Amino acid sequence: MQLRKVSNYLLNKYPLNLAEIWDPCGFNVKFNLSEKIKAVVCAIDLTQEVLQLAIEKEANLIILHHPFKFAKTWQEEFILAPYKKQILTILKQKRINVLALHTNYDNHTQGTSHQIASQLGLEALIYNQNNLYPSILKFPISVKQLQxxxxxKLNITAMRTNVIDLDKKFNKVAILSGSGPSTLAYELCQNDTELIITSDIKWNEWILYQQHNIKILEISHLDEQVFAFDIVNQLQQNFANLNVYQYNFKELYQNL
Structure with missing residues (x-):
């Protein structure tokens, strides 16, 4: 089976026109897609450890959530993330393709926020809305229960909140996978959302939330690991003879 059969399946389901304008998703490293696919590795990011798994499994396709190349040029990328230079060299030597499904996956009807709710066992509580990125849950639940x-379910332990009463029930909760925009959090809370779940909150955003009494449960960006689980599951279901592997990250920090 050719590499393009798998990439076409994914890019047809998660077309690049769903991506945000700033997002360089798609192929970050690409060779001849007519070559035979050997194996696939899925992960949220490409590190030395993910590359080593791909080499061990003789994979020639790595599927990521976060693009491996964000900058306009590789030279700029290497300044921002020097470790990537060695990885790119090995990718070229081994002819390993790298495909990123980022905001084109997030903005799908069953994208990252939806997958988080599903993995938590809350999929049946999702309330449909026009914006496909957040998952809105309508069900009384507390921060303690969510914690x-x-x-x-997701092995996430690093969390922060501005909620004082952890047993208080919130009737409408929004999951904004990864680093959710503070503008969207504000908009949702102007429309009766009572609690926002998201990641990577900056100090100025905490100020915004404090000033507008927006309640937050901040979790680690590891929440997006549901992406890898979902893609592995889809590929195994749709390509029976394809060897697919998942690299699972652990939390890279702990709250003291």
Whole structure:
């Protein structure tokens, strides 16, 4: 089977026109897609460890959530992330293709926020809305209950919140996978959303949330690992003889 059969399946389901204008998703490293696909590795990011798994499994396609190349040129990318230079050299030597499905996946009807809710066992509580990126849950639930679910289901322990009463029930909760825009969090809370779940909040955003009494549960960006689980599952279901592997990241920091 050719490499393009798998990439066409994914890019037809998650077309690049769903991506945000700033997002360089798609192929970050590409060779001849007519070549036979050997194996696939899925992960949220490309590190030395992910590359080593691909080499061990003789994979010639790595599927990522976060693009491996964000800058306009590789020279700029290497300044921002020097470790990538060695990885790119090996990718070229081994002819390993790298495909990123980022905001084109996030903005799908069953994208990252939806997958988080699903992995938490809350999929049936999703309330459909026009914006496909967030998942809105309509069900009374507390921060303490959510904290337990994230620990149990997604192995996420690093969390922060501005909610004082952890047992208080919130009736409408929005999951904004990854680093959710503060503008969207504000807009949702102007429309009766009572709690926002997201990641990577900056100080100026905490000020915004404090000033507008917006309640937040901040979780680590590891929440997006549901992407790799979902893609592995889809590929295994649609390509029976394809060897597909997932690299699971652990939290890279802990709250003291």
């Amino acid at each position: 337990h679910l994230f620990k149990q």
